[in-house]
Amino acid sequence: MSRLSRTATRTMVIAAAAALAGGLTAIPAQAASSGGGCTNRSAGGTTISACISYSADFVRPDYYVDVRGADCKGVTWYMIDNGSVRQQGIGTCSRGHWGPYPWFVATITGSHYYYMKIVANTGPTVYSPNLYVSP
Numbered sequence: 001m002s003r004l005s006r007t008a009t010r011t012m013v014i015a016a017a018a019a020l021a022g023g024l025t026a027i028p029a030q031a032a033s034s035g036g037g038c039t040n041r042s043a044g045g046t047t048i049s050a051c052i053s054y055s056a057d058f059v060r061p062d063y064y065v066d067v068r069g070a071d072c073k074g075v076t077w078y079m080i081d082n083g084s085v086r087q088q089g090i091g092t093c094s095r096g097h098w099g100p101y102p103w104f105v106a107t108i109t110g111s112h113y114y115y116m117k118i119v120a121n122t123g124p125t126v127y128s129p130n131l132y133v134s135p
Contacts, residue, residue: 031057031105035113036131038064045069046093046123050116052079052131057106059131061116062099063091071122078117079103086114093120105133 033054040049046069052061061079065072072093079087079101091098105112111134118126 031108031133031135033131033133035129037129039126039128040066041124041126042067043124044071044120044122046072046120048075048118048120048124048126050077050118050126050128051099052114052116052128053100054105054131054133057104058102059105059114059133060100060102061087061114061128062097062101063116063118063126064097065093065095068093068095069120069123073121075118075120075123077101078119080115080117082112091118093123108133108135110134 036053038049038051040047045067046065047067049064049066051063052059054060059079061077063075063077074093075091077089077091078085087101087103089101111132114131114133116128
């Protein structure tokens with residue numbers, strides 16, 4: 001191999017290695033989670049399930065209205081993080097699945113517990129099971 005060929009080959013190998021190294025990015029580990037799920041309650045003719053789960057760096061609270069009582073006009077939902085409200089909203093009493101309302105948690109520090117609280121205007125107050133998330 002001529003001197004020019006060796007130099008050209010070495011240059012291409014170095015350039016390829018540099019391009020490959022520059023394209024690699026560290027992927028942070030996903031947080032660990034346990035718990036979550038749904039809790040179902042009935043009152044005033046209305047049956048609601050409050051739920052919470054974790055997937056791909058997001059806590060995902062949601063709720064289901066299984067049976068709508070005649071007087072149910074709406075719900076207020078809350079996503080609680082370590083005892084403090086992080087999200088809240090007004091929802092419907094119409095039958096069906098509502099949400100999820102994703103909350104990004106990839107940058108949390110320390111352990112956190114989350115739960116969903118649903119308050120129906122004339123129906124039940126429902127709390128989901130706790131969901132534990134830690135980095």
